[in-house]
Amino acid sequence: MRRPADLPLVVISGSTRGMGRALALRFAALGHPVAGCGRDGGAVRRLAAELGPGHVVQAVDTGRAEEVCQWAATVRERLGRPGLVVANAGVVHRQRPAWEVPPAEFEETLRTNVGGVYAMCRAFVPQLAQYGGTFVAVSSGWGRSPRPGLAAYTASKFAVEGFVRAVAGEVPEGVKVLAVAPGSAVDTDGLATCLPDEHTDYPRPEAWAAPAADFLLHGLAEVPGGTTGLSFPDPAPAQPSASGTG
Template sequence: MTKLIVITGVSRGLGLAMTEKFIELGHRVVGCARSSEAVKKLNQKYSKPHYFTCLDVTSDDRVKAWATEILANNQAPDLLVNNAALVNYPAPLWNIGSEEFSQLIDVNIKGTANVIRHFVPAMIARKSGIIVNFSSGWGRSTSPEVAPYCASKWAIEGLTRSLAQELPPGMAAVPLNPGIIHTDMLDICFGEDAVNYTSIKAWVQKAVPLLLKLKPSDNGVPMTVPG
């Protein structure tokens, strides 16, 4: 069965890998990213019914307009994946500037809430659909010098589990820890050691099947992609 999948942060890393794998498996993908160049390349590579939009998820008005356009031309998503996120440059909390802290919170938490606000009502009306909010190992534990990122992902865990209690039968909201993957984000956090962790290519082979198999009985259950 072909699913309609809406995903944020599709320009690179895990978001791009998931997008390409979902399409390879025959599903329809609608996505967004802040990079206009990356969005242009995706639209050139993948024709309709796939469609990609240049969008900053921190703008509630722009997310609303995007969701309105998508929902006017499609059914509600079968799978909604909130993947877009930032990590702070490692530093003690007191050395992280207000602007960097605010931007991270705006993308990681408010961006997720904006997408939920404008897509989930249509999913509720249909009484079906799975919402996956990307968390992190740092949403269930902590490390020094990544306090803003930890705070944002702990927030995603709480937000998702609370959302799960609000959904009708037939739906699910799941906080997903992708594991430790060698991405640009990991390069920022781990430096040269990042190359020792799971590649994106290997990760996506496990992550996408897990996402596609999620069901209403998984509602509120914190999950982790197997290493």
């Protein structure tokens, strides 16, 4: 199906809160059709209402691969093929020593953060392989440099980095697969959970989303697939007002 100005469809998991929500709203504001998902039905409905017609938002648990495949089929039927897929859904818990992490919390972290990237890859990379496109897994600086107190999250993001590097060597020409981390932390609910005393020192998702979306659309063009260590640009600092009061 033809879209206004032929802008590509952007698919974003974990799009009902934090960075994913900010990205979804930013891409929609730029005129792109957006397909998003989240686990909370109420948040799904709120985002769908904000985005309006021409977009698809569904309740999906990306830790369940078959749910993601069903969602991908719906997205293809209603909006066509994707040009950019962002595997963003993730969870992080409060800091504690690894031996104090409950098994259920450890398993949820891996199922969501690693299994969710696998599920998004399984559902959408075959579509990208037909026409070309880009698959981005949102990583973390803690997936490149370990964070004491967050062993489960660190393990999950190290796994994402390795998974992406392997998949990048498997896809056909015309498909790019990359892991990209925020240049600095972003003040989300997840960050407030693991860094309760300093999360407000970092930019809000809305400020982060503008340069992040631009980077995803244009900054990745010359980057070889499988490149490691990529980071989203940090948002520009707010300019002081004419009165100098900020």
